[in-house]
Amino acid sequence: MAKVIVYSAEWCPWCHKTIEYLKNRGVDFEVRDVEKKEYAIEAMKKSGQTGIPVIDINGKIIVGFNQSAIDEALKEIE
Numbered sequence: 001m002a003k004v005i006v007y008s009a010e011w012c013p014w015c016h017k018t019i020e021y022l023k024n025r026g027v028d029f030e031v032r033d034v035e036k037k038e039y040a041i042e043a044m045k046k047s048g049q050t051g052i053p054v055i056d057i058n059g060k061i062i063v064g065f066n067q068s069a070i071d072e073a074l075k076e077i078e
Contacts, residue, residue, distance in 0.1 A: 004029035004074075007043035007054040014065045015053040021067065027074065 004027055008015030022029050032039040034052055043054040047063050055062040057073035 003056075003058065004077075005032055005056040006030070007032050007034050007039060007046075007056075008052055009034050012052050018053045018055060018065045018070075021065070021070065025074070 004022065006015070006018055006022065006029055008019065008031055010033065019029075019031060032042070034040040034043055043052065044050055046056060046061050047054045049063065051063050053063075053065065055070060055073075057070070058077045060073045060076070062069045062073060
């Protein structure tokens, strides 16, 4: 399965929802905390803005918890 990265922060409820959703789907993913400056910069470069969560599914960037967009992107790698 392709790499999935979630850029998130501990204080972000939508980040927690995204992580829980991916866990429930059985998706293997990496969490990168944007409180760490390098990950914040990485997320901004990928998404073009500062909102989180930023989900990178095999290069497809999704900003915010958008279940249908996540499902669609996961179809391409499952």
